[in-house]
Amino acid sequence: MPIVLYGTITSPPVRAVLMTAEALGLKLEFREVNLVKLEHLKPEYLKINPQHTIPTLDDDGVILWDSHAIVAYLVGKYAKDDSLYPKDLAKRGLIDSRLHFDTGYAFAALREPVASSFWNILFKYLRTTINVSNNRHLN
Ligand SMILES: N[C@@H](CCC(=O)N[C@@H](CS)C(=O)NCC(=O)O)C(=O)O
Known part of the structure; x- marks a missing residue:
């Protein structure tokens, strides 16, 4: 598989x-x-x-x-081996803290503005497309 x-x-x-x-x-x-x-x-x-x-x-x-x-x-x-994600708890803890920092702060800070402009653009596009198709009979 x-x-x-x-x-x-x-x-x-x-x-x-x-x-x-x-x-x-x-x-x-x-x-x-x-x-x-x-x-x-x-x-x-x-x-x-x-x-x-x-x-x-x-x-x-x-x-x-x-x-x-x-x-x-x-x-x-x-x-x-365990070099990427060590079994040693102190080393693993450091990696986990960075992963959680990404979830809670870094990507969250990036996602918000990108997501809101993405949805704004998409909804503007959909509204235009729907208006165009609704008004097609007028042309
Ligand atoms: N914490 C998640 C974030 C995933 C995420 O937000 N991905 C975005 C694309 S970069 C997405 O799927 N957005 C669509 C949605 O949330 O509906 C991860 O690390 O996988």
């Missing part, structure tokens, strides 16, 4: 998973989820990830989302 990663290449959390897979020498089957086409809100995607975020991993039925959980899982399962 291939290890399947759902996402889109421009997403920073998806790239974190791709970089981790590369560091591990792991081949992933990439399945595009296009946010602009709202593919992350389709029922079949919501069935595997009700939080409708990317990335989502499917490793032979083990389904995980949130890039931080995914990278820790991949390293725990497939790394040949």
Whole structure:
């Protein structure tokens, strides 16, 4: 069974998973989820990830989302040694603190302005498209 990663290449959390897979020498089957086409809100995607975020991993039925959980899982399962995610609790604690900093502060700070302008642009586009198609009979 291939290890399947759902996402889109421009997403920073998806790239974190791709970089981790590369560091591990792991081949992933990439399945595009296009946010602009709202593919992350389709029922079949919501069935595997009700939080409708990317990335989502499917490793032979083990389904995980949130890039931080995914990278820790991949390293725990497939790394040949513990250099990327040490068993030593002090070293691991330092890595965990950085991962949580990313979740709580770094990516959160990036996500808010990007998400709000993304949705603004999308809704403007949808409104224009709907107006154009509603008014088509007037032309
Ligand atoms: N903490 C999550 C953040 C994932 C996230 O917010 N991804 C964005 C794309 S970069 C997304 O899926 N946005 C669509 C949505 O939230 O509906 C992770 O690290 O995986």
